[in-house]
Amino acid sequence: MEKKEHIISILVYNKPDVLARIAGTLGGKGYNIESLSVNTTTQYEISKIVMTSIGNQATISRIENQLQRLVDVISVDDLTNVESVHREMALVRLNLTDDKKEQIKKAIDDNQWKVIKSAENYLILEITGDKTQIDLAMARLEPLGIADITRTGLVALELKN
Amino acid sequence: MNLKGSQILLKMLEEEKVDLIFGYPGGAVLDIYDQLYKSKIKHILVRHEQGAVHAADGYARATGRVGVCLVTSGPGATNTVTGIATANMDSIPLVVFTGQVPTTLIGNDAFQESDITGITRPCSKHNFLVRSVEELAATIKEAFNIARSGRPGPVLVDLPKNVMAAETEFDPANIKIRNYDIAHKPVPKKLSQVFELLSRAKKPLLMTGGGVILGRAASELTELARKYQIPVTGTLMGLGSFPGTDPLWLGMLGMHGTYHANMAVSHCDLLIAVGVRFDDRVTGTIETFAPNAHIVQIDIDPSSINRNVVVELPIIGETKATLNDLLHFLAEHKYAPDKSAREEWLAAIEGWKEKVPLAYCQNGEIIKPQYVIETLHKVTNGDVIVTTEVGQNQMWTAQFFKFDKPNSFITSGGLGTMGYGLPAAIGVKCAFPDKNVVDIAGDGSIQMNIQELATAAQYNIAVKVVLLNNGFLGMVRQWQELFYEKRYSHTDMTYAPDFVKLAEAFGIVGMRITKPADVEKALRDAFAVEKPVLMDFRVSREECVYPMVRPGESLSEMDLGTREMIN
Numbered sequence: 160m161e162k163k164e165h166i167i168s169i170l171v172y173n174k175p176d177v178l179a180r181i182a183g184t185l186g187g188k189g190y191n192i193e194s195l196s197v198n199t200t201t202q203y204e205i206s207k208i209v210m211t212s213i214g215n216q217a218t219i220s221r222i223e224n225q226l227q228r229l230v231d232v233i234s235v236d237d238l239t240n241v242e243s244v245h246r247e248m249a250l251v252r253l254n255l256t257d258d259k260k261e262q263i264k265k266a267i268d269d270n271q272w273k274v275i276k277s278a279e280n281y282l283i284l285e286i287t288g289d290k291t292q293i294d295l296a297m298a299r300l301e302p303l304g305i306a307d308i309t310r311t312g313l314v315a316l317e318l319k320n
Numbered sequence: 321m322n323l324k325g326s327q328i329l330l331k332m333l334e335e336e337k338v339d340l341i342f343g344y345p346g347g348a349v350l351d352i353y354d355q356l357y358k359s360k361i362k363h364i365l366v367r368h369e370q371g372a373v374h375a376a377d378g379y380a381r382a383t384g385r386v387g388v389c390l391v392t393s394g395p396g397a398t399n400t401v402t403g404i405a406t407a408n409m410d411s412i413p414l415v416v417f418t419g420q421v422p423t424t425l426i427g428n429d430a431f432q433e434s435d436i437t438g439i440t441r442p443c444s445k446h447n448f449l450v451r452s453v454e455e456l457a458a459t460i461k462e463a464f465n466i467a468r469s470g471r472p473g474p475v476l477v478d479l480p481k482n483v484m485a486a487e488t489e490f491d492p493a494n495i496k497i498r499n500y501d502i503a504h505k506p507v508p509k510k511l512s513q514v515f516e517l518l519s520r521a522k523k524p525l526l527m528t529g530g531g532v533i534l535g536r537a538a539s540e541l542t543e544l545a546r547k548y549q550i551p552v553t554g555t556l557m558g559l560g561s562f563p564g565t566d567p568l569w570l571g572m573l574g575m576h577g578t579y580h581a582n583m584a585v586s587h588c589d590l591l592i593a594v595g596v597r598f599d600d601r602v603t604g605t606i607e608t609f610a611p612n613a614h615i616v617q618i619d620i621d622p623s624s625i626n627r628n629v630v631v632e633l634p635i636i637g638e639t640k641a642t643l644n645d646l647l648h649f650l651a652e653h654k655y656a657p658d659k660s661a662r663e664e665w666l667a668a669i670e671g672w673k674e675k676v677p678l679a680y681c682q683n684g685e686i687i688k689p690q691y692v693i694e695t696l697h698k699v700t701n702g703d704v705i706v707t708t709e710v711g712q713n714q715m716w717t718a719q720f721f722k723f724d725k726p727n728s729f730i731t732s733g734g735l736g737t738m739g740y741g742l743p744a745a746i747g748v749k750c751a752f753p754d755k756n757v758v759d760i761a762g763d764g765s766i767q768m769n770i771q772e773l774a775t776a777a778q779y780n781i782a783v784k785v786v787l788l789n790n791g792f793l794g795m796v797r798q799w800q801e802l803f804y805e806k807r808y809s810h811t812d813m814t815y816a817p818d819f820v821k822l823a824e825a826f827g828i829v830g831m832r833i834t835k836p837a838d839v840e841k842a843l844r845d846a847f848a849v850e851k852p853v854l855m856d857f858r859v860s861r862e863e864c865v866y867p868m869v870r871p872g873e874s875l876s877e878m879d880l881g882t883r884e885m886i887n
Contacts, residue, residue, distance in 0.1 A: 179441065187442045224622045230466055230500075
């Protein structure tokens with residue numbers, strides 16, 4: 160069976176150790192988490208976890224079943240096979256060195272990147288998009304000299320319930 | 321009404337109709353033990369916390385109710401881990417209360433602090449750290465509900481000392497928790513598929529597992545098998561879910577299953593597996609497991625489906641309700657087995673059984689362990705609850721003792737915990753004081769929790785220990801004989817205490833039996849006294865458990881151990 164990235168959306172009760180339970184369950188059974196994001200929902204007591212994991216359909220089904228066994232897990236959905244939108248975010252700090260300053264400004268204009276902090280010798284960009292868009296932005300930023308970077312896990316939402 | 325945490329705990333235990341707990345006091349649970357001093361709830365003081373959990377586990381397996389234990393923080397809590405993991409692997413409902421240092425000290429490496437919820441997270445069904453007295457009552461109620469609902473399992477509740485001392489308003493009528501029960505959903509389409517498969521099948525086979533016992537579905541399974549003449553095999557955990565003396569019973573399948581059960585699995589064209597998870601000890605090589613069969617699997621837990629064996633027709637539901645639905649469906653649609661095909665199939669199985677019966681040879685002056693087990697059945701007419709330790713003693717019991725009733729065979733199947741049998745037997749005997757309760761033990765396992773003889777002696781819990789003493793860690797020795805050219809690396813246990821004197825030192829009856837002719841009388845004498853008894857049967861040292869599927873082989877390729885049979 161074909162291995163690919165699956166996006167799994169998990170609704171959980173917002174308990175202090177729920178993330179440890181999920182990570183422990185998957186790690187203990189030998190499944191790898193590629194990316195993870197945890198968010199609140201409109202209900203205070205419920206959180207949504209979006210994670211991605213690489214595997215074939217059988218492996219992913221086992222992951223879903225293992226998670227479903229956890230007492231604090233409400234539902235588990237594989238968003239890979241339903242219509243959904245995906246976003247990630249990266250924050251990037253660039254040093255404004257004399258030799259790169261002009262190139263950086265041009266790149267920001269060309270790509271319409273959002274500058275969220277600007278100072279004399281550095282600036283911080285906010286880049287959102289799906290995984291491909293972020294990877295592409297990174298490739299463009301690389302030659303400009305990235306001083307530091309932080310990336311979120313993926314978040315995803317189904318088009319319909 | 322304002323109550324202290326420790327008082328609320330006992331009130332909630334009463335609400336849950338707990339009449340017995342197994343435990344061991346300590347600094348962090350002093351407040352609770354002070355309340356117990358005045359309580360009607362009976363407490364059995366064990367000699368090691370692992371023993372408390374196994375005893376509660378034995379109680380749970382024999383009664384079908386939630387077993388309860390109470391221990392202190394730190395080492396008291398960590399000593400419960402093997403017991404919790406044992407119960408978790410076999411889906412046994414337990415609530416384990418552990419003391420904890422005050423919330424203000426948690427994370428400080430305080431005296432006798434351990435992160436027991438962190439430690440038991442992967443080996444319990446669920447656990448709780450109670451952070452305030454306000455959430456105590458609801459948490460206890462949730463713990464019991466989680467332990468017994470769905471696929472059961474052990475739940476740990478960690479109780480910080482200051483939470484036990486704090487006070488809050490307590491109103492048992494007003495405790496709200498989530499609903500953990502899974503509503504039964506009938507699946508008529510799947511039942512009609514089972515009907516189709518059964519109608520086409522010439523060689524159907526039922527496979528019963530622990531889920532049938534836990535789901536109280538033994539009578540439904542028995543009805544299905546008897547009404548439609550479907551032969552039945554079972555896993556270790558399934559023993560007793562179908563009468564072991566019924567002609568349709570083939571015995572256990574798997575590594576030390578009977579030859580005819582394994583041949584039936586290998587040749588059947590329809591396998592209906594109920595409450596099993598296809599453990600590796602059961603399947604042999606996965607690729608050649610039931611190679612000719614359509615497989616139907618009925619289980620309450622979706623994670624048990626397609627985990628090892630890929631099944632054609634999974635049905636997720638309670639075993640009892642689902643089998644009931646199936647019985648109705650088959651009756652309504654007038655299912656009738658093809659008579660001549662069925663006779664042919666049963667005759668084929670009978671042929672395998674005659675070709676390779678379960679056998680051993682009791683001759684000479686040395687006691688064979690299998691003979692002790694068969695004689696135990698004879699002496700008790702099978703009316704006994706049997707626990708075992710782990711290893712050869714466990715496999716011979718599974719092979720040679722015919723269990724007719726559910727909840728009468730109590731063994732650590734999944735985790736294979738040596739030292740389980742004695743404390744489990746104590747738990748069983750506490751639940752059923754009028755029943756004969758026997759721990760079939762080996763000389764290795766019995767030494768792992770032998771301190772519990774003191775518990776049995778203190779309360780005169782009249783369990784009978786049948787010690788099959790071969791002076792070896794027998795099962796490991798067997799593998800060394802078969803796969804390591806008899807290099808018996810650290811399995812010789814000839815150096816052992818004098819078990820008779822040891823029993824007497826604990827204040828119970830000790831007996832030594834060295835001749836086959838004395839076996840029956842010894843057992844009768846042991847059951848005649850209303851005291852715990854340890855019978856030290858000196859048995860054949862290098863007896864092997866046969867037949868056997870060697871690791872990595874198929875169920876159809878059994879090592880029959882002909883040498884042993886002929887001897």
